[in-house]
Amino acid sequence: MTTLDTGTKAPAKKRALSFEWLGVAPFIVFAIMFLILPTLYLVGAAFVDEKGGFTLANFAGLGTPQIVAAYWISIRISGASAILGALIGLAIALALIRGKLPLGLRAAVMTFSGVASNFAGVPLAFAFISTLGRLGLATVILKFVFGIDIYKAGFNLLSFWGLTITYLYFQIPLMILIIAPAIDGLKKEWSEAASTLGATPWQFWRYVGLPILWPSFLGTLSLLFANAFGAIATAYALTGSSLNIVPILLYAQIRGDALQNPGLGAALAVGMILITGFANVVYLVISARAERWLK
Amino acid sequence: MKQSRFWAWLVFGVGAAYFLVPLIATFEFSLRMRRGYYSFDSYASVFSDPKFQQTFTYSAVIGLLSIIVGILIVVPAVYFVRLRMAWLRPYVEFLTLLPLIIPAIILVYGYIRLYNSSSIIPFTGSAVGTDILLTFAYVTLALPYMYRAVDTGMRTIDVQTLTEAAQIAGANTPQIIARIILPNILVAVLSGAFLTFAIVIGEFTIASLLNRPAFGPYLQNIGANRAYEPAALAIISFIITWGAMSMINLLSRFAPRTSARTD
Numbered sequence: 001m002t003t004l005d006t007g008t009k010a011p012a013k014k015r016a017l018s019f020e021w022l023g024v025a026p027f028i029v030f031a032i033m034f035l036i037l038p039t040l041y042l043v044g045a046a047f048v049d050e051k052g053g054f055t056l057a058n059f060a061g062l063g064t065p066q067i068v069a070a071y072w073i074s075i076r077i078s079g080a081s082a083i084l085g086a087l088i089g090l091a092i093a094l095a096l097i098r099g100k101l102p103l104g105l106r107a108a109v110m111t112f113s114g115v116a117s118n119f120a121g122v123p124l125a126f127a128f129i130s131t132l133g134r135l136g137l138a139t140v141i142l143k144f145v146f147g148i149d150i151y152k153a154g155f156n157l158l159s160f161w162g163l164t165i166t167y168l169y170f171q172i173p174l175m176i177l178i179i180a181p182a183i184d185g186l187k188k189e190w191s192e193a194a195s196t197l198g199a200t201p202w203q204f205w206r207y208v209g210l211p212i213l214w215p216s217f218l219g220t221l222s223l224l225f226a227n228a229f230g231a232i233a234t235a236y237a238l239t240g241s242s243l244n245i246v247p248i249l250l251y252a253q254i255r256g257d258a259l260q261n262p263g264l265g266a267a268l269a270v271g272m273i274l275i276t277g278f279a280n281v282v283y284l285v286i287s288a289r290a291e292r293w294l295k
Numbered sequence: 296m297k298q299s300r301f302w303a304w305l306v307f308g309v310g311a312a313y314f315l316v317p318l319i320a321t322f323e324f325s326l327r328m329r330r331g332y333y334s335f336d337s338y339a340s341v342f343s344d345p346k347f348q349q350t351f352t353y354s355a356v357i358g359l360l361s362i363i364v365g366i367l368i369v370v371p372a373v374y375f376v377r378l379r380m381a382w383l384r385p386y387v388e389f390l391t392l393l394p395l396i397i398p399a400i401i402l403v404y405g406y407i408r409l410y411n412s413s414s415i416i417p418f419t420g421s422a423v424g425t426d427i428l429l430t431f432a433y434v435t436l437a438l439p440y441m442y443r444a445v446d447t448g449m450r451t452i453d454v455q456t457l458t459e460a461a462q463i464a465g466a467n468t469p470q471i472i473a474r475i476i477l478p479n480i481l482v483a484v485l486s487g488a489f490l491t492f493a494i495v496i497g498e499f500t501i502a503s504l505l506n507r508p509a510f511g512p513y514l515q516n517i518g519a520n521r522a523y524e525p526a527a528l529a530i531i532s533f534i535i536t537w538g539a540m541s542m543i544n545l546l547s548r549f550a551p552r553t554s555a556r557t558d
Binding site: 034231 | 540
């Protein structure tokens with residue numbers, strides 16, 4: 001039986017195999033040409049000095065005050081917008097799913113989140129200039145109706161907090177979209193069992209709900225961090241090149257060799273890849289663990 | 296119980312305010328171009344700007360090309376991986392996640408240095424070459440979404456049985472993919488297409504660094520030079536994104552579900 005089987009199937013299998021490779025090949029060639037090679041090229045270029053020899057000086061060059069400051073403010077903005085986005089997104093998702101709000105509301109929020117999480121880049125900067133800029137509607141209303149002059153109080157849209165508040169516009173919806181399935185995974189029986197055993201709602205969340213959501217929360221947090229760290233269009237449209245964050249520094253470097261050293265530019269890029277890569281690996285590892293509870 | 300509901304409404308209300316106020320403010324600002332009263336002048340100004348029409352058309356065309364190239368690359372790959380090369384799956388999935396890990400600005404930096412005019416493949420040596428490179432760059436950006444959409448679509452149909460049935464009827468592999476598989480996952484493919492379009496249409500970083508006359512750099516330029524038009528453009532962009540997302544929502548209702556084999 002087995003010999004007969006292999007005897008008839010072998011030629012067909014061979015032909016099909018070449019077809020398989022032909023079908024997958026464009027994808028693999030594409031990935032190598034437009035994902036792997038450009039990245040590896042930059043990694044390689046970061047180790048080359050201006051005469052073409054091997055060097056570690058480019059990475060040492062990352063230690064200059066301007067670049068350290070750029071990394072630091074980038075990390076702070078990405079961290080703040082990720083932490084706030086994750087907390088607020090979690091609160092909204094919990095309110096929607098566990099707070100007994102009308103069902104239609106949830107669908108509307110999910111649709112809106114899909115839109116808002118993709119509404120980034122230059123137009124988002126315009127929207128926040130119209131809102132919280134010096135002549136923005138919110139600024140004007142706060143000033144003339146409530147008598148609060150936020151610009152006199154030290155607020156500036158072109159600053160750490162201004163950028164963080166703007167980034168939240170796509171960070172919160174992304175958190176809602178990713179964490180909602182995890183909250184759905186909290187089975188009703190668990191809270192019923194907890195209250196049967198005499199737990200208060202607070203105790204349920206403290207000892208059951210939040211510990212189960214914790215991995216998903218942490219994982220999404222790192223995803224949001226990477227999301228903000230690589231973003232440039234919003235910041236660039238908002239601040240021009242006045243805010244010294246890593247992507248804007250790199251943008252200036254690509255545009256006109258602002259650092260006057262291509263190797264240093266490549267090292268700057270490698271630093272970014274390491275940071276976003278690390279954040280994403282954390283996300284992948286944690287979300288794989290978190291999925292255990294969603295079965 | 297009543298209390299938890301109160302908190303839920305409060306959180307929802309504050310959240311809704313944060314998301315709606317910028318939209319209202321932007322819309323209000325876009326109406327203020329004529330002094331003294333509200334008008335749609337800024338929109339008229341935007342739509343009559345030939346640069347708006349040119350850059351929007353350019354980005355729309357590049358977007359459509361990116362969708363076509365994306366489908367041609369992703370659909371056969373997902374099909375064969377699902378059908379016979381399951382061992383390749385983790386690697387393919389990892390590759391499709393890379394554009395989320397590597398920021399767009401890094402990718403374009405790599406392209407510029409790797410495919411410059413003195414390299415073996417001088418994409419950036421000519422305008423057409425740069426257009427092609429921009430298209431490929433957008434395919435890369437959209438890859439995670441296109442892959443996921445197509446993969447989800449193929450999960451809901453029975454690839455194995457459809458393939459066997461088509462083979463018995465005498466179809467060859469390209470015919471199976473183009474005329475059996477693709478129509479069955481059309482809804483999923485279109486979702487990926489709309490998402491690609493939403494990502495690509497206002498993209499700034501790559502288009503700007505490749506010096507192409509796309510919609511994103513145009514937006515940035517208007518933002519730096521005009522007062523009311525940027526607000527109008529923000530509203531227009533929001534409506535485009537909204538349109539693309541509602542199409543995806545609408546399409547998901549028409550998704551065919553040939554029940555996959557359970558054994």
